[in-house]
Amino acid sequence: MGTRLEVIGLKDIQEFQQLYKQNWPKYCQEYYCLDNFVEFLKKQPHMRNIDMYTLDTKQARDEGLFVIVDRYQLFVGCLNNSSGLARTALDLLDWSTGLKCSSVPSRHMDALDSVVESKKLDLVFRDCTNLFYMKAEDALKLKVEPPVGFVLKSLSVADAPLINEEWPNHHVGSLFFIERQIRLCISAGLYQEDTQELVAWCIRSQGGFLGTLQVKDSHKRRGFGSVVTREMAYRIAAQGHDVMALVNPCNKPSSEMFSKLGFQVIDQCYWLRTEPTSGEFTWPEGE
Structure with a gap:
């Protein structure tokens, strides 16, 4: 046999x-x-x-x-x-x-x-x-205060339709995926304080990486991607875990952001x- x-x-x-x-x-x-x-x-x-x-x-x-x-x-x-x-x-x-x-x-x-x-x-x-990696002890130093007029908090399942619609990789079945990840994993969202509009977000993926990192088009070029990345890294590290993110080599802005925050490339996936x-x-x- x-x-x-x-x-x-x-x-x-x-x-x-x-x-x-x-x-x-x-x-x-x-x-x-x-x-x-x-x-x-x-x-x-x-x-x-x-x-x-x-x-x-x-x-x-x-x-x-x-x-x-x-x-x-x-x-x-x-x-x-x-x-x-x-x-x-x-x-x-x-x-x-x-x-x-x-x-x-x-x-x-x-x-x-x-x-x-x-x-x-x-x-x-x-x-x-590229696999960007940071030790938990270093990620704990990334804790950041939200910009004036905004608040940081965990995502709600009610945010899933917006996140799915804005996600470049959305497909049939992806809404279920996003809802599930929000329910079961660490997440972070940056919300406008007066309107509670969600403007930037990140969710931990099944593989343990920082996933679906995105900023709404109307709020880009204000450093909000770095804000939610720092918050997510801190939240993961606060649970005793090191932090990982995957970035396409062609995505120069994201690669530069992770490098600037102190992440190092240790492998490819x-x-x-x-x-x-x-x-x-x-x-x-x-x-």
Whole structure:
């Protein structure tokens, strides 16, 4: 009998997470990805449409191999990317509906590219992002007071439609994603004090990164992106976590902002979207 995918649960990923503390911050992507899903499952033990796997071998567990499919997004991690474990697990997955491989550490890209090639999967995109990183002790120094006339506070689910509409990457199913992240993760919004208009925001993504960082067009070039970034970094660090962000190398303004705040590039992560192999598939709105 050949190697198979094995379904895992909360206890498994909690054990795997501890393995990724070694050689810090080399495996910070895997550690914080698992940290977020651990917290998700603690808050909502029966979350729908999240499937988590390893391989049915002792080596896979020793190496902390995991593949998580969250609706249409795929996350993968493994301590030893030269063992072929990630390649085997990815090959055994069902790719028929298309998957968005998200924030994949560069060390796993040979395995992922090999699966894409062998299965003859068509790609929608394949993008590289720089991983900006800051230690918690440094992020705690970023606490900032809001500009005069504005207030900083956590986002509300009621803000989700606006955030989704303004988000350049919005798609069918993304409203559900934003609502869920607001409910379950750290977030920060900058609001105009008199009208309570939301003008800038940031939400922690499933992978543990600063995500959906955005400023409304009407309020750009006033430093508001830096304000919510500093607030988010502080909030994450206040929980004892280091802080990560992913920025496309072509996005010079964001790269310069993170560098100016003291973040350092320590790795690259990739985003890769595959086309469905069995006809068009659209993720249902509301899921």
